[in-house]
Amino acid sequence: MADKRDMTVMVTGGAGYIGSHAVLALLDAGYDVVVVDNLVTGFSWAVDERATLIECAIEDEGRVRAAIRGHHVQAIMHFAGSVVVPESVTDPLKYYRNNTAASRSLIESAVTEGVPHFIFSSTAATYGTPDTETVSETSPTVPINPYGMSKLMTEAMLRDVAAAHPMNYAALRYFNVAGADPQGRSGQSTAGATHLIKVAVEAATGKRDSVAIFGTDFDTPDGTGVRDYIHVSDLAAAHVAALALLIAEPGRSHTLNAGYGRGFSVNEVLDAVDRVTNVQVVRNPQGRRAGDPAALISDNSAILKTLDWTPARDDLDLIVADALAWERKLSERA
Structure with a gap:
């Protein structure tokens, strides 16, 4: 297996929420990191100073390929893209441009420059509205919104490219990502974010008047949507573990659910926020x-079996507490 000290990983979207945590996890594990981000939604200050930041779009093939060559990149972790499900319904072409077409450009750059390993930030939205309470990697992929379809199309491209070229990949299908770096180095910082826990801690700290609950008549125990929430630092650690596996087994690729295997309703999440903050947020x-399904919960048995990865922060109150600490830190920055 390659020595981490001799391996550089390119992280696209590394100035964003999940990407910046992956950068931290890679650096902490001993990899060299170069970040490619156009800073449309990301923040340069979110990129750890140990990494190299190149401000450009991933579809700028000339600059991306020059960066791959110049930094001797041996793996790409691809987070860049648009992520708001309702927006994808009203502006589908934006999502097919930013998520699918741009990813195609990046993959071609990787193939042209001989990058052997590729890790893709996919989504549980590829499953659409499942017929079962939990979904596994073999569940039908029938997205009900352009966001999920744009990601599924990229998965298909990676599968075909890996069959035709000397590249292996891991596609991690995220469930609901929340929380912040326990050391306070990064967190969800996007203005107008739609992530429930982010919105709720904003309300608890006085930045919002209330928390909108979109749907109270779902076929769920309390009528609100049920989701599987995963701590962003655990997710970042899963990416590092996936990279290690790709390096160790260059002939194999993997598509894996990234979640905890249990769900919480919107009301249960808000109850946790009330507990942790000692503030009752207005609902x-x-x-x-x-485009919102009633429930989406992972069967995470494959990722636990496949990767050398065990979640360290699988606790809803802990996720909320880390998100709250970051929100307070943002208030100090303002």
């Missing part, structure tokens, strides 16, 4: 959003 029931 504002509204109608369902387009």
Whole structure:
């Protein structure tokens, strides 16, 4: 296996929420890191100073390929893209441009420059509305929104490219990512974020008047949507573990669910926020959003079996506490 000290990983979208945590995890594990980010939604200050930041779009093939050559990149972790499900319904072409077409450019750059390993930030939205309470990697992939379809199309490209070229890949299908780096080095910082826990801690710290609950009539125990929440630092650690596996087994690729295997309803999450913050956030029931399934929970047995990875922060109150600490730190920055 290659020595980490001799391996450089390119992280696209590394100035964003999940990407910046992956950068930290890679650096902490001993890899060299070069970040490619256009800073449209990311922040240069979120990139750890140990990494090299190149401000450009991933579809700028000339600059991306020059960076791969110049930094001797041997693996790419691809986080860059658009991530808001309701927006994908109203502006689908944006998602097929930013997520699918741009990913195609990046993959071609990787193939042209001979990058052997590729890790892709996919999503549980590829499953659409499942017929079962939990979904496994073999469950039908029938996205109900352009966001999920744009990611599934990229998975298909990677599968075909890996069959035709000397590249292996891991596609990690995220469930709901939340929390922040326990050391306070990064967190969810995007203005107008739609992630429930981020919105809730903003409300608890006085940055919002209330928390909208989109749908109270789902076929779930309390009528609100149920999701599988995974701590962002655990997710970042899973990426590092996936990279280690790709290096160790260059002929194999993997598609894996990244979740904890249990779900919490919107009301249960808000109850946790109330407990942790000792503030009762105002709940504002509204109608369902387009493209939202009632429940989405991972069967995470494959990732636990396949990767050398064990979740370290699988606790809803802990996730909320880390998100709250980051929100307070953001308030100090302002």
